[in-house]
Amino acid sequence: MEANRKTLALDDEIQIGPDRESEAALSDAAASFAKCAKSFGARIGSNGWASSGDVPAGALAACLDPIMVALAGRRVSIHRIVNQVHDAIERTQPPPSFPFMPFELFDASGPVRAAIADRIRQVVRDGGANTKQPRGRPPISEAKKTRALQIRAAGGSNRKAAMELYDTKTPSRQQVSNASTILREFTKKTSRLV
Secondary structure: OHHHHOOEOOOOOOOEOOOHHHHHHHHHHHHHHHHHHHHHOOOEOOOOOEOHHHOOHHHHHHOOHHHHHHHHOOOOOHHHHHHHHHHHHHHOOOOOOOOEOHHHHOOOOOHHHHHHHHHHHHHHHOOOOOOOOOOOOOOOOHHHHHHHHHHHHOOOOHHHHHHHHHOOOOOOHHHHHHHHHHHHHHHHHHHHHO
16 A cells, blocks of 8 residues: 555556655645645535535646646646546545545546646646756856855865855866856956946
């Protein structure tokens, strides 16, 4: 059972499984469902589940966003993503959709399944998870540049300034040589602002 809790169980070809991303997606979805139930006043009935009819279908579909985003980056059909989200919810114990019954959410004739498909289309159109690393060098914050400039002003070396700029104990030769250029350009920029 513990393995099911930590796995977004999907079909054989595409599986997100026991890793921090899938655990986070499932726990975020569970938190969203709990918040949704509370905000719309859904009451748990005698069968131990709340009725999904008490909550707008779009709000319930939005609760699945963390799981949808994790799957949207893959190049598969909307129908397949719906099935994979359904499988992930059904196979995880306790279901992240609690207090709403997973069967009710994914009933083919129900309004929630159609809202889920529409929401997946929107997430896929918006690009899903932004998993790509941005191109180029990560920017160095002005606070780091200011601290490195203070190190240099106090008589520190370019190596010590590079250690501050790049958050490393052993900067490379290139980083050491770039430190003086970065600080010189930063000084020019700040002097223009004053």
